[in-house]
Amino acid sequence: MEGVELGVDHDGVDAGIWGKSNHLPRPYPLLWHLIDTAAVAGALWDRYLAPNQRRVIAEGLATDDSHAKSLIMFWAGLHDVGKATPGFQKKDGSAFDALRSAGSYEDVVGDGSLRHDTAGQLALPGLLAPLGYPQLVRRVSDRLAYRVAQIVGGHHGRFQQTSGPHGGQLQLGKGGWSKQRAALVRVVHEAVGSPKRPSAIGAAASVLVTGVVILADWLASQEHFLRQQSSRVPQYTGTEAASTHLAALSAPAAALLDDAGLGSPSFRAVRFDDLFPHRPNALQRSIIEELLPVVDSPGLLVVTAATGDGKTEAALVAAKRLAEVCGAHGFFFALPTMATSDEMYRRVRAFAARLAAGPAPVTLLHSMSWLNAEYEARAVVDPGGAAEVVSDDPSGDVVAPEWLRGPKRGLLAPMAVGTVDQALLAVLTTKHNALRLLGLSGKVFVVDEAHAYDDFTTSLLCHLLNWLGAYGCPVVLLSATLPSSQAATLVGAYEEGAGVGPTNTSVPYPGWTFVPAIQGRATVSISPTMREALVSGRTVEFTLDVRPVRHLVGSERDPADRRAVVRQVLAPVAEQGGCAAVVCNTVSDAQQTYRVVRDWASEGVDVVLLHSRFPARRREEITTQITSRLGKEGNRPKSMIVVATQVLEQSLDLDFDLLVTDLVPMAQLLQRAGRCHRHHRTRPPWAAQPRVVVLDPRGPDGVEHVRPAAWGDVYARYLLRATHLRLMGVDTIAVPRAVQGHVEAVYVPQEIHNDPVLSAEHNECRAQAMAERGTAELGVIPEPVGLADLVALSQTETPEWRASTRLGAESERVLCCYHDPDGMQWLDPQGRIPLPQRGSGPDGRFRSEEVRAILQETIPLRADILTGYDPPAALPASWGNNAWLKRIRPLWLPILPTGPGPATWARRSVHLDPELGLVVATAGAE
DNA sequence: AATAAAAAAAAA
Numbered sequence: 051m052e053g054v055e056l057g058v059d060h061d062g063v064d065a066g067i068w069g070k071s072n073h074l075p076r077p078y079p080l081l082w083h084l085i086d087t088a089a090v091a092g093a094l095w096d097r098y099l100a101p102n103q104r105r106v107i108a109e110g111l112a113t114d115d116s117h118a119k120s121l122i123m124f125w126a127g128l129h130d131v132g133k134a135t136p137g138f139q140k141k142d143g144s145a146f147d148a149l150r151s152a153g154s155y156e157d158v159v160g161d162g163s164l165r166h167d168t169a170g171q172l173a174l175p176g177l178l179a180p181l182g183y184p185q186l187v188r189r190v191s192d193r194l195a196y197r198v199a200q201i202v203g204g205h206h207g208r209f210q211q212t213s214g215p216h217g218g219q220l221q222l223g224k225g226g227w228s229k230q231r232a233a234l235v236r237v238v239h240e241a242v243g244s245p246k247r248p249s250a251i252g253a254a255a256s257v258l259v260t261g262v263v264i265l266a267d268w269l270a271s272q273e274h275f276l277r278q279q280s281s282r283v284p285q286y287t288g289t290e291a292a293s294t295h296l297a298a299l300s301a302p303a304a305a306l307l308d309d310a311g312l313g314s315p316s317f318r319a320v321r322f323d324d325l326f327p328h329r330p331n332a333l334q335r336s337i338i339e340e341l342l343p344v345v346d347s348p349g350l351l352v353v354t355a356a357t358g359d360g361k362t363e364a365a366l367v368a369a370k371r372l373a374e375v376c377g378a379h380g381f382f383f384a385l386p387t388m389a390t391s392d393e394m395y396r397r398v399r400a401f402a403a404r405l406a407a408g409p410a411p412v413t414l415l416h417s418m419s420w421l422n423a424e425y426e427a428r429a430v431v432d433p434g435g436a437a438e439v440v441s442d443d444p445s446g447d448v449v450a451p452e453w454l455r456g457p458k459r460g461l462l463a464p465m466a467v468g469t470v471d472q473a474l475l476a477v478l479t480t481k482h483n484a485l486r487l488l489g490l491s492g493k494v495f496v497v498d499e500a501h502a503y504d505d506f507t508t509s510l511l512c513h514l515l516n517w518l519g520a521y522g523c524p525v526v527l528l529s530a531t532l533p534s535s536q537a538a539t540l541v542g543a544y545e546e547g548a549g550v551g552p553t554n555t556s557v558p559y560p561g562w563t564f565v566p567a568i569q570g571r572a573t574v575s576i577s578p579t580m581r582e583a584l585v586s587g588r589t590v591e592f593t594l595d596v597r598p599v600r601h602l603v604g605s606e607r608d609p610a611d612r613r614a615v616v617r618q619v620l621a622p623v624a625e626q627g628g629c630a631a632v633v634c635n636t637v638s639d640a641q642q643t644y645r646v647v648r649d650w651a652s653e654g655v656d657v658v659l660l661h662s663r664f665p666a667r668r669r670e671e672i673t674t675q676i677t678s679r680l681g682k683e684g685n686r687p688k689s690m691i692v693v694a695t696q697v698l699e700q701s702l703d704l705d706f707d708l709l710v711t712d713l714v715p716m717a718q719l720l721q722r723a724g725r726c727h728r729h730h731r732t733r734p735p736w737a738a739q740p741r742v743v744v745l746d747p748r749g750p751d752g753v754e755h756v757r758p759a760a761w762g763d764v765y766a767r768y769l770l771r772a773t774h775l776r777l778m779g780v781d782t783i784a785v786p787r788a789v790q791g792h793v794e795a796v797y798v799p800q801e802i803h804n805d806p807v808l809s810a811e812h813n814e815c816r817a818q819a820m821a822e823r824g825t826a827e828l829g830v831i832p833e834p835v836g837l838a839d840l841v842a843l844s845q846t847e848t849p850e851w852r853a854s855t856r857l858g859a860e861s862e863r864v865l866c867c868y869h870d871p872d873g874m875q876w877l878d879p880q881g882r883i884p885l886p887q888r889g890s891g892p893d894g895r896f897r898s899e900e901v902r903a904i905l906q907e908t909i910p911l912r913a914d915i916l917t918g919y920d921p922p923a924a925l926p927a928s929w930g931n932n933a934w935l936k937r938i939r940p941l942w943l944p945i946l947p948t949g950p951g952p953a954t955w956a957r958r959s960v961h962l963d964p965e966l967g968l969v970v971a972t973a974g975a976e
Numbered sequence: 977a978a979t980a981a982a983a984a985a986a987a988a
Contacts, residue, residue: 070988072988205988206987206988207987264988267988268987268988269988270988271987271988272988273988386981386982386983387981387982387983388982388983416983416984417983417984417985418984456986456987457985457986457987458986458987459987469982469983469984470983471982471983471984472983472984474983475984482987502982503982504982507982507983635979635980636978636979636980637979637980638979661980661981662980662981662982695980695981696980696981696982697980697981699980699981700981700982758978759977759978760977760978760979761978761979761980762977762978762979762980763977763978763979764978764979764980764981765980853984853985854983854984855982855983855984856981856982856983856984858980858981858982858983859979859980861981861982861983910981910982912979912980914979915979933985933986934985937985972978
């Protein structure tokens with residue numbers, strides 16, 4: 051034993067070893083940061099983790115609840131032990147000098163290249179040896195010491211691999227350093243109650259534990275907390291002082307959680323009518339009467355119905371019950387787009403406000419939530435002292451506190467609404483995926499529009515369901531019709547994770563099925579009676595009008611020319627009034643169709659074009675204009691024609707008297723058809739029956755099915771041909787009764803071998819789907835079952851920003867900028883708004899309103915269109931300092947005496963038209 | 977031989 055040094059008390063921890071120093075009046079001792087973090091981890095265990103999470107952890111440690119809690123506090127209290135190294139301590143020069151002058155730290159190796167998380171991971175196995183943690187056992191799962199070391203090494207969000215010889219060992223520091231690390235481990239261990247080592251540490255449990263460690267560290271590292279603690283921590287660093295101090299931390303730790311908004315909201319007992327402004331419909335009644343009374347365990351609920359059938363309310367009611375039954379602290383409501391997330395955020399916030407008894411913060415999660423004005427309206431404290439909320443909410447309890455708005459934190463909130471991508475990042479090999487899994491697995495995971503994803507994203511979703519199944523986390527999937535194969539894949543993934551089944555459950559449409567996550571528990575489905583009530587109550591018969599067309603080739607005089615057919619089917623609108631949509635498959639088809647219709651239509655007909663290739667602000671204006679007239683409470687015009695692309699399939703609650711569409715795969719066709727006669731209202735006599743016109747592209751003989759070259763690979767050949775074949779001979783579609791049959795016929799075909807072309811295309815389509823799933827597998831973390839080394843959650847060459855939750859052509863944000871003959875640069879074609887050279891914030895930084903204003907002018911564009919474009923000027927250098935502005939690509943358009951001109955490169959000529967949007971003309975193309 | 981819509985990106 052070395053002599054007792056100044057600052058080192060009899061248990062051997064030196065208070066001069068600092069843990070935090072940035073922005074603090076004096077360095078904060080490492081021991082106290084470790085004890086703080088242990089205390090917060092304990093508070094998280096008691097107050098934040100859901101029962102299923104505690105169970106998974108306790109089972110993974112093969113022990114009981116209270117032992118598991120002590121172990122987690124212990125390990126959390128080790129997370130920064132790698133800071134007791136010369137390399138780290140040198141980072142604060144004066145603290146380092148003070149430390150060395152008072153103690154014996156001769157070894158000053160370390161050039162700062164060894165990060166403290168890695169140092170901790172390297173040092174821990176040896177440090178844990180005296181506590182009986184096995185070191186060199188063959189089976190990886192038994193290498194307890196290495197597992198704990200990896201958890202500690204992963205506390206910055208990435209797991210590391212340090213088995214085998216590692217150069218960093220030399221930089222840990224010998225002598226005093228090594229003694230200090232041992233002393234820290236000893237004091238922390240005793241302070242948390244000297245938990246015995248567990249007999250196992252399961253991998254899936256370790257991931258959650260890592261999440262707890264990361265979260266505890268974040269909470270305990272807040273500057274205001276450290277400042278406050280600075281004056282409170284004991285003078286001595288012995289075991290006794292540490293134990294006393296840890297006990298005293300229970301109130302401050304709980305306060306940290308409360309202030310951050312982490313907790314379990316309590317729900318009031320309310321009836322359906324108290325939550326929503328109407329009585330339950332057939333679907334909702336069936337959930338309330340047939341499902342809620344029998345649910346007593348986590349599981350997967352699949353609800354299928356058409357959009358507008360009240361799935362959201364049904365899901366919220368079911369999620370509330372599942373949360374109560376499972377002890378989950380809330381839910382995450384996942385949606386396919388940012389726009390639908392914004393909309394759902396408002397609804398969920400209202401729901402939460404009515405339901406919550408106390409704080410129940412709701413967060414909004416997507417990349418642009420910071421420019422959602424409603425979400426950004428914070429609670430403000432007025433000078434009088436009473437908290438006031440800037441919003442129309444009945445209660446301020448649903449406003450997310452500041453902490454939850456920080457990066458990567460929103461998913462930890464009790465209630466969250468956002469894009470599904472935010473959840474899918476949990477199963478990609480991205481930084482902090484353990485934290486995302488922690489946030490998700492404590493709640494009910496609700497996925498809206500589960501049919502809306504391609505094979506790539508669905509594959510990621512399956513992967514996530516597998517993990518959530520393993521965590522015993524309840525899930526609700528909402529969907530329109532799903533091909534039975536796809537439904538089976540989703541259900542199967544969850545069952546596999548949960549270790550039940552496979553039950554090969556088939557999902558009824560419309561209706562619901564609940565698959566419990568407990569072996570032996572029976573599946574529950576909507577009763578035949580209720581299902582019949584649901585079907586007959588909402589049956590609509592669509593007249594299907596398939597028109598052979600020649601797709602934009604040849605003469606307009608040809609009666610089968612697409613343009614001529616469009617005019618013909620729209621004639622009643624022009625002559626007698628009414629509202630119709632023409633949904634096209636490509637932007638340029640939509641632009642051309644719009645020109646044809648606009649030039650042909652009479653004065654009184656309002657013709658509008660909508661697609662994605664408008665500046666964001668303009669697209670919003672057009673969307674608002676359309677929904678304000680054709681939405682549920684819309685001020686309906688006498689006659690209106692909307693020409694659009696697939697944007698019309700997405701979420702917009704519009705109602706047309708007549709729907710005209712290009713041929714698309716069956717699922718999308720039915721989705722589009724849903725925009726026809728959506729609400730109950732009086733219609734022009736000619737449109738008394740709902741009618742869908744399908745423009746079916748044909749070859750020169752007017753019979754043979756062809757896929758127009760201009761459609762590229764937007765839709766698979768097989769899906770178009772199979773849909774085309776299915777539609778022949780069909781003249782009505784009864785919704786919802788006949789929907790599943792039509793979908794199955796196309797997506798799960800029984801007899802295609804008779805048709806060699808179809809069967810070849812089917813193979814091609816399946817190969818494509820398989821390739822997409824294969825691509826998805828590349829970026830995904832392994833399944834929890836059989837996961838041996840945690841490093842597999844992080845091991846990847848792909849940097850964080852490359853992680854992708856959607857497959858498809860790269861896309862850029864393009865800003866049309868104008869330059870006049872004098873070389874002046876403008877944001878608008880009139881030359882009134884100069885291109886902002888700097889922001890109005892400190893150091894010329896851009897304020898968020900300014901960033902928002904610029905982003906509002908950008909247009910999403912497939913990246914390959916820009917290939918060969920060499921911008922004549924760069925955007926202002928100051929834009930490079932802003933994360934959003936620096937990614938914008940300029941498109942320079944000349945201001946000519948005649949008005950704004952096009953930009954040209956390669957074979958392209960591109961200009962921005964106020965009515966048509968961005969027009970991309972390609973020379974040589976027909 | 978050509979192409980929809982959709983998302984993402986700061987922590988201790």
